[in-house]
Amino acid sequence: MEERTRRRPRIADVAREAGVSKTAVSFAFNSPDRLAPETASRIRDVADSLGYRPHPVARMLTQRTTHTLGVLTPQALSVIFSNPFFGAFSEGVALAAEQEGYALHFISPLHGSLARAMGRATVDGVVAIGLSANHPEVEQIRAAGLPLVMVDSSALQDLSVVEIDDEGGARAAADHLLQLGHRDILVVGVEPPSPGATLEPEGVMGRRMRGYVQALADKGIELPPHAFVVGPASIEGGIAAMRRATEDGLRPTGVLVMSDAMAIGVLRAARELGLRVPEDVSVVGFDDIDISQHTNPPLTTVHQPIRQKGESAVRMLLSVVERRDQRPEHIRLETRLIVRGSTGPAPRRRQEVDRVQH
Amino acid sequence: MEERTRRRPRIADVAREAGVSKTAVSFAFNSPDRLAPETASRIRDVADSLGYRPHPVARMLTQRTTHTLGVLTPQALSVIFSNPFFGAFSEGVALAAEQEGYALHFISPLHGSLARAMGRATVDGVVAIGLSANHPEVEQIRAAGLPLVMVDSSALQDLSVVEIDDEGGARAAADHLLQLGHRDILVVGVEPPSPGATLEPEGVMGRRMRGYVQALADKGIELPPHAFVVGPASIEGGIAAMRRATEDGLRPTGVLVMSDAMAIGVLRAARELGLRVPEDVSVVGFDDIDISQHTNPPLTTVHQPIRQKGESAVRMLLSVVERRDQRPEHIRLETRLIVRGSTGPAPRRRQEVDRVQH
DNA sequence: ACTGTCGGCTAAACCGGTTTGCTAAACCGG
DNA sequence: CCGGTTTAGCAAACCGGTTTAGCCGACAGT
Numbered sequence: 001m002e003e004r005t006r007r008r009p010r011i012a013d014v015a016r017e018a019g020v021s022k023t024a025v026s027f028a029f030n031s032p033d034r035l036a037p038e039t040a041s042r043i044r045d046v047a048d049s050l051g052y053r054p055h056p057v058a059r060m061l062t063q064r065t066t067h068t069l070g071v072l073t074p075q076a077l078s079v080i081f082s083n084p085f086f087g088a089f090s091e092g093v094a095l096a097a098e099q100e101g102y103a104l105h106f107i108s109p110l111h112g113s114l115a116r117a118m119g120r121a122t123v124d125g126v127v128a129i130g131l132s133a134n135h136p137e138v139e140q141i142r143a144a145g146l147p148l149v150m151v152d153s154s155a156l157q158d159l160s161v162v163e164i165d166d167e168g169g170a171r172a173a174a175d176h177l178l179q180l181g182h183r184d185i186l187v188v189g190v191e192p193p194s195p196g197a198t199l200e201p202e203g204v205m206g207r208r209m210r211g212y213v214q215a216l217a218d219k220g221i222e223l224p225p226h227a228f229v230v231g232p233a234s235i236e237g238g239i240a241a242m243r244r245a246t247e248d249g250l251r252p253t254g255v256l257v258m259s260d261a262m263a264i265g266v267l268r269a270a271r272e273l274g275l276r277v278p279e280d281v282s283v284v285g286f287d288d289i290d291i292s293q294h295t296n297p298p299l300t301t302v303h304q305p306i307r308q309k310g311e312s313a314v315r316m317l318l319s320v321v322e323r324r325d326q327r328p329e330h331i332r333l334e335t336r337l338i339v340r341g342s343t344g345p346a347p348r349r350r351q352e353v354d355r356v357q358h
Numbered sequence: 359m360e361e362r363t364r365r366r367p368r369i370a371d372v373a374r375e376a377g378v379s380k381t382a383v384s385f386a387f388n389s390p391d392r393l394a395p396e397t398a399s400r401i402r403d404v405a406d407s408l409g410y411r412p413h414p415v416a417r418m419l420t421q422r423t424t425h426t427l428g429v430l431t432p433q434a435l436s437v438i439f440s441n442p443f444f445g446a447f448s449e450g451v452a453l454a455a456e457q458e459g460y461a462l463h464f465i466s467p468l469h470g471s472l473a474r475a476m477g478r479a480t481v482d483g484v485v486a487i488g489l490s491a492n493h494p495e496v497e498q499i500r501a502a503g504l505p506l507v508m509v510d511s512s513a514l515q516d517l518s519v520v521e522i523d524d525e526g527g528a529r530a531a532a533d534h535l536l537q538l539g540h541r542d543i544l545v546v547g548v549e550p551p552s553p554g555a556t557l558e559p560e561g562v563m564g565r566r567m568r569g570y571v572q573a574l575a576d577k578g579i580e581l582p583p584h585a586f587v588v589g590p591a592s593i594e595g596g597i598a599a600m601r602r603a604t605e606d607g608l609r610p611t612g613v614l615v616m617s618d619a620m621a622i623g624v625l626r627a628a629r630e631l632g633l634r635v636p637e638d639v640s641v642v643g644f645d646d647i648d649i650s651q652h653t654n655p656p657l658t659t660v661h662q663p664i665r666q667k668g669e670s671a672v673r674m675l676l677s678v679v680e681r682r683d684q685r686p687e688h689i690r691l692e693t694r695l696i697v698r699g700s701t702g703p704a705p706r707r708r709q710e711v712d713r714v715q716h
Numbered sequence: 717a718c719t720g721t722c723g724g725c726t727a728a729a730c731c732g733g734t735t736t737g738c739t740a741a742a743c744c745g746g
Numbered sequence: 747c748c749g750g751t752t753t754a755g756c757a758a759a760c761c762g763g764t765t766t767a768g769c770c771g772a773c774a775g776t
Contacts, residue, residue, distance in 0.1 A: 057418045058762035077452035082445035094435035106462045296654035416732035
């Protein structure tokens with residue numbers, strides 16, 4: 001019964017047992033046509049009886065390929081795995097990766113260091129999401145010669161990028177509220193990951209903000225600074241943001257939210273505050289995650305093809321991983337407003353007040 | 359500008375450049391104390407200037423460890439990543455893994471074969487979720503000498519397992535409806551992954567079913583076969599199941615659903631059918647995923663500690679990966695009913711009809 | 717009988733590191 | 747000045763495979 005310490009059989013064990021060279025064993029698995037048929041099958045029989053499987057790490061080393069793709073995020077995985085947006089994105093990534101026979105390896109800061117995590121990662125290429133282009137890791141990855149595709153990043157010319165029309169989507173959302181007669185508008189944004197950081201103008205949230213502001217400006221409306229609140233991109237974050245705005249005395253008739261998760265929180269907070277949606281207040285989200293169509297009322301939001309974004313990123317990545325296409329590509333996917341039940345005409349009273357003020 | 363083909367620098371390049379042996383370079387990184395301080399720092403300077411980083415695969419090979427944990431699922435990742443249950447579970451897994459400095463590698467069927475995917479995976483241990491104990495891969499993993507922890511699996515004695523009290527939770531859910539006076543009950547289950555398969559009595563759904571049935575039996579109620587419908591574990595699956603039941607002429611006052619995602623679908627379908635929740639029909643879910651407290655009405659459901667399940671699984675796994683604790687352990691976490699707004703007293707009319715029938 | 721080709725297999729180099737065992741020089745007390 | 751211990755660093759073996767170059771015998775052609 002002292003089988004406990006039994007070593008994992010190596011290729012040399014199989015070779016010895018079968019009375020052939022290591023080369024022959026390798027051939028039996030990888031190019032059987034270079035062996036006499038019965039030799040190949042005999043070797044495989046011996047291998048089976050010994051329970052031999054080629055050691056994947058050794059294989060990676062010689063073949064200089066891992067058949068694994070890295071998904072890089074600057075945030076801890078323990079924070080984002082139950083973020084529905086990330087889930088849908090990962091689905092897209094997984095779909096393309098699985099089709100092409102690649103496994104997925106998630107790379108997140110190791111003891112606080114993304115660089116260290118990258119150093120450990122054994123992948124053939126990397127899809128980075130939520131990484132701003134000026135992150136030092138970007139250079140590290142390129143220096144290591146690893147193919148890289150950035151998602152939702154500002155457009156560095158010599159990098160492959162998949163992004164969406166954030167600005168256009170945001171403008172559509174704001175236009176929608178304006179057409180419904182809303183003038184008192186609150187904008188709820190996603191706070192930057194690092195507390196001190198200011199809103200990056202070239203980041204996702206910066207672009208969406210620009211879309212909102214432009215649409216308002218077109219109607220001669222200026223967004224007052226206090227009508228912009230931020231919080232974490234979660235339902236709770238949305239609840240807190242809406243409550244805080246109300247405590248600050250804001251009584252918007254329309255709320256533009258930069259994330260559906262937060263928008264759902266806003267919906268919830270509004271209900272708790274005794275506000276009816278959309279009669280008293282209209283809410284527009286952004287992303288169109290799966291649950292958004294099932295909230296009560298269903299959420300009006302800006303749709304973006306999240307899964308497709310993941311899929312496209314992987315396909316772009318593989319085109320350079322496998323075929324060594326070296327020129328960087330840019331893909332921009334469309335967004336579109338989806339009107340559901342959470343938006344309606346601005347309430348009369350407010351409109352009148354508004355008119356009197358002119 | 360012909361830097362394009364510049365090879366990744368190897369340890370030998372650094373050694374030559376610094377005028378030392380490979381050994382010295384290795385020491386400079388891994389045990390600097392074995393070198394004169396200024397030698398070590400000179401070597402590191404040279405390494406930096408060359409952009410040298412130790413090749414992670416080569417390192418894995420010699421150190422016989424990957425610092426990576428595998429998460430194994432029999433389903434395609436492209437199907438489950440946006441499943442909120444899986445998201446929360448992964449969060450727990452990631453939390454523990456990140457704390458201990460391990461990365462995560464997801465293992466799902468490669469071209470339809472889980473075994474092939476396992477063969478490629480370079481991990482120090484595996485957490486398997488949704489895998490029944492009789493899957494052939496279980497043996498493969500053990501034969502490869504890889505530490506393994508099964509989650510939600512039927513209790514094979516010689517395997518480490520993390521599970522929850524499905525049966526008790528289900529019983530609590532059913533008791534709750536019974537106490538509210540419900541007698542016409544519909545059970546909505548999750549369909550087995552492979553179409554043909556029958557409900558495994560030892561699987562998660564089998565255990566939950568047993569809990570429901572026992573609670574009903576205690577009150578002398580037998581669940582008629584047609585009062586049990588199944589579907590995929592998604593919102594859409596729940597909608598479809600509820601519609602189908604209604605089309606079949608069922609008019610339950612209480613619905614026991616084996617998954618929150620499906621329960622949310624049932625809520626939605628009920629609203630579309632003109633049924634008020636909980637006045638006309640009560641709904642109880644299972645799992646207590648994050649959104650369940652934010653539905654309208656908030657979902658009454660059986661809570662299970664999903665994140666903790668992932669965390670515990672990883673801690674158990676690491677205890678054998680790192681310390682070679684070999685005896686298999688079993689952990690069973692508790693479930694508890696959380697009463698929110700989706701359940702209420704059975705409607706009078708139904709109760710009377712019920713009474714008359716006696 | 718001699719050369720050329722081909723099928724079947726092998727020895728040795730290689731992938732890129734780490735680790736073991738050892739040596740030469742420096743140090744040290746007596 | 748001498749034997750013993752440290753210190754700093756090296757050569758070689760090793761991790762477990764794949765791949766290149768080439769050997770050997772059989773067979774075909776002339």
